[in-house]
Amino acid sequence: xxxxxxxxxxxxxxxxxxxxxxxxxxxxxxxxxxxxxxxxxxxxxxxxxxxxxxxxxxxxxxxxxxxxxxxxxxxxxxxxxxxxxxxxxxxxxxxxxxxxxxxxxxxxxxxxxxxxxxxxxxxxxxxxxxxxxxxxxxxxxxxxxxxxxxxxxxxxxxxxxxxxxxxxxxxxxxxxxxxxxxxxxxxxxxxxxxxxxxxxxxxxxxxx
Amino acid sequence: xxxxxxxxxxxxxxxxxxxxxxxxxxxxxxxxxxxxxxxxxxxxxxxxxxxxxxxxxxxxxxxxxxxxxxxxxxxxxxxxxxxxxxxxxxxxxxxxxxxxxxxxxxxxxxxxxxxxxxxxxxxxxxxxxxxxxxxxxxxxxxxxxxxxxxxxxxxxxxxxxxxxxxxxxxxxxxxxxxxxxxxxxxxxxxxxxxxxxxxxxxxxxxxxxxxxxxxxxxxxxxxxxxxxx
Numbered sequence: 001x002x003x004x005x006x007x008x009x010x011x012x013x014x015x016x017x018x019x020x021x022x023x024x025x026x027x028x029x030x031x032x033x034x035x036x037x038x039x040x041x042x043x044x045x046x047x048x049x050x051x052x053x054x055x056x057x058x059x060x061x062x063x064x065x066x067x068x069x070x071x072x073x074x075x076x077x078x079x080x081x082x083x084x085x086x087x088x089x090x091x092x093x094x095x096x097x098x099x100x101x102x103x104x105x106x107x108x109x110x111x112x113x114x115x116x117x118x119x120x121x122x123x124x125x126x127x128x129x130x131x132x133x134x135x136x137x138x139x140x141x142x143x144x145x146x147x148x149x150x151x152x153x154x155x156x157x158x159x160x161x162x163x164x165x166x167x168x169x170x171x172x173x174x175x176x177x178x179x180x181x182x183x184x185x186x187x188x189x190x191x192x193x194x195x196x197x198x199x200x201x202x203x204x205x206x207x208x
Numbered sequence: 209x210x211x212x213x214x215x216x217x218x219x220x221x222x223x224x225x226x227x228x229x230x231x232x233x234x235x236x237x238x239x240x241x242x243x244x245x246x247x248x249x250x251x252x253x254x255x256x257x258x259x260x261x262x263x264x265x266x267x268x269x270x271x272x273x274x275x276x277x278x279x280x281x282x283x284x285x286x287x288x289x290x291x292x293x294x295x296x297x298x299x300x301x302x303x304x305x306x307x308x309x310x311x312x313x314x315x316x317x318x319x320x321x322x323x324x325x326x327x328x329x330x331x332x333x334x335x336x337x338x339x340x341x342x343x344x345x346x347x348x349x350x351x352x353x354x355x356x357x358x359x360x361x362x363x364x365x366x367x368x369x370x371x372x373x374x375x376x377x378x379x380x381x382x383x384x385x386x387x388x389x390x391x392x393x394x395x396x397x398x399x400x401x402x403x404x405x406x407x408x409x410x411x412x413x414x415x416x417x418x419x420x421x422x423x424x425x426x427x428x429x430x431x432x433x434x435x436x437x
Contacts, residue, residue, distance in 0.1 A: 052274030052302035054311040056334045056350035077367070079313045079332060081298035083276035102278040102298050106315065106330060109294045111280055156280065172307065200334040200350020201311045206272060206304025 047086060047094075047131060051143055051167060053181070054081030055201010059193040063182035066142055066168045066195055067132075074191030076107035080183065082165070084116070084145060086129055095119045096127040096145055101152070101165060103185050110190060112152040112163060123151040123160070132166075140170040140179065141205055149188065162188040166195055169205040239308035239339035239397070239435035242269050244299035246314035246333070246431045247279075251286045253410055253424035258286045260430070264297035266310060274302035288323060290426055292316040294330075299433070309338040312431040313350075314405075319428055321408060325378060329354040330367075331405040333429035339399065344435055346401035348372070348389055351431075353405065358384060382411035382422070392434060400434030 056079045062068030084099030101114040115122050128147035149162040166184035181203035184195040247260035262279030269275050281295035294317040301310035317330040334350035356363040358376050363386070374386040385407045393399035410424035 050272070050274050050302065050304075052276065052300050054276070054298055054300040054313060055336060056313060056332060077330075077332065079296065079298060079315060079334070081276050081278055081300040081311070081313065083274045083300055083302070100276045100278070102276070104296045104298075104315070106294070106317070106332070109317065111296065113278070198350075200336065200347070201313070202309050202336045202338055204274075204302050204304060204307055204309055206274060206302045206307060 048088075049086045049131075049205060049207055050084070051086070051169070051203070051205050052083045053167065053169075053201065053203035055079070055181075055203075056199045057183055057193065057196045058199050059196040061197045061199075063168060063170075063180075063195045063197050066140075066170070066182055068182075068184075068195040070194065072192065072194040072196070074105060074185065074187065074193045076105065078106070078183075078185065078193060078196075079104045080185070082167070084129075084143075086131075086143075087119070089119060089126065094129045094131065096129050099127075099145075101145070103152075103163075103165075105185075105190065108190065111155050112161060112185075112187065114150060114152045114163065116150075121150045122153070125150055140168060140172050140181075142166055142168040142182075143205070149186075152187075154189070161190070167203050168195065169203045172205060238304065238306060238341065239344060239437065240303060241436045242266065242301035242303060242308055242310040242337070242434070243400075243436075244301050244310035244312040244337075244431075244433045246297035246299050246312040247427075248281065248295035248297055248314050248316040248429060249284055249290060249292055250425075250427040250430065251289045253289055253426065256286045256289045258284065258290070262295055262297050264299045264312075266299045266301045266312075269301050269303050272304055274300065276300040289321070290428070291318070291320045292428065293318050297431075299431075301433070307338065307340045308435055309336060310433040310435060311336040312433045314429050314431045316428050319406070321406065321426055321428065322378075322381065325381065326356075326358050326384060326406060326408070328356040328406070328428075331356070331429040333403045333405045333431035335401045335403050335431045335433045337393075337399050337401060337433040337435045339397070339435040343396055344393060344399035345395065346391060346393070346399045346433065346435075348387070348401055348403040348431075351387060351403055351405060351429075353386070356386070358386075378408070382409045382420070384408045393436070398434070398436040400432070400436075402430070402432040405429030 060072040087097040146164040168182040244266035283293040299312040337346040408426040411420040
């Protein structure tokens with residue numbers, strides 16, 4: 001802890017010294033050509049990153065701004081928690097490299113759990129992911145986990161279900177409730193919550 | 209002459225930029241520690257006891273990382289004290305460059321406390337704590353009781369909230385605090401919240417100066433989260 005606080009002070013100080021020294025030196029040869037990062041090429045790469053969150057939602061309560069359809073076939077209290085890490089497979093496609101997802105639908109007393117290791121769920125299926133609308137719209141970003149549906153354990157080991165999850169971090173780094181986060185849970189066996197604003201909790205895209 | 213003036217302008221501009229950047233770094237720092245835990249039930253009475261269950265505790269998170277933990281129980285029965293089912297506990301937390309936080313949820317269904325003295329179809333405890341450049345905050349949004357009845361008195365109809373720290377007497381038994389909220393932190397660099405949806409304090413007469421003494425407790429639906437420097 002102390003080391004991290006010290007780093008916060010030490011690094012800006014070193015940066016300060018370096019910048020001031022450079023600006024005050026007798027430099028005469030400035031290169032005014034535009035400088036672009038080495039990966040510049042106009043092609044968006046699969047971002048590495050981490051998403052974590054949890055809380056409660058009560059569909060129907062659609063987040064239309066981020067693509068809700070307005071139709072919930074899985075309604076009522078849902079609680080959840082998750083932690084997923086993004087990366088790329090050998091072909092450059094976005095995948096979840098590791099993660100845990102727990103979702104409970106209270107009216108039906110149903111629980112789902114997905115464990116992801118080395119890019120695959122517990123049944124050997126690759127967990128593809130897609131970052132949706134990562135633009136500068138100010139509406140935050142959404143993540144779809146399970147572009148191809150993945151397999152979840154249902155109620156412990158009583159069965160399996162094909163599922164997909166969409167997460168929207170709508171208030172990234174801004175004060176809480178600047179805009180409420182949203183979540184969607186699609187279950188082949190039980191229905192679709194639609195993209196639903198959280199009643200409580202938080203979804204965080206906390207970078208790489 | 210112009211070249212000399214430009215040199216000092218550059219120098220001053222760089223100094224100003226550095227001061228601004230440094231202030232930005234200092235002001236934009238977010239929490240470097242997060243914690244969370246959740247459990248559905250806890251019983252500690254003179255006649256019976258049952259530990260916090262099912263218990264989910266957030267693993268240590270360091271650097272820029274995240275974690276999740278969850279636990280489930282199909283049913284729990286402590287004779288003459290508590291019965292419940294569909295028990296679920298979840299906690300997650302993350303440390304990021306612009307935002308850190310933790311969030312926890314605990315739930316229990318078909319709750320029967322002290323042989324029907326308190327009943328509810330379901331309770332959900334839900335808390336979150338969050339730290340950004342604008343400060344730290346916590347809340348218990350999403351914490352509700354479904355069809356709660358205390359000593360024969362309906363408290364909620366359907367799924368509804370109860371005001372934080374609502375205290376009700378349980379004659380001959382003690383008292384219960386509903387939606388018990390325990391905040392912590394300074395709201396700037398740290399913040400935390402524990403919510404116990406049903407917290408029964410068992411009491412007996414005959415304490416010091418004739419007051420009541422607490423002899424046991426029963427908790428249903430407990431969730432905690434915190435962020436710190």
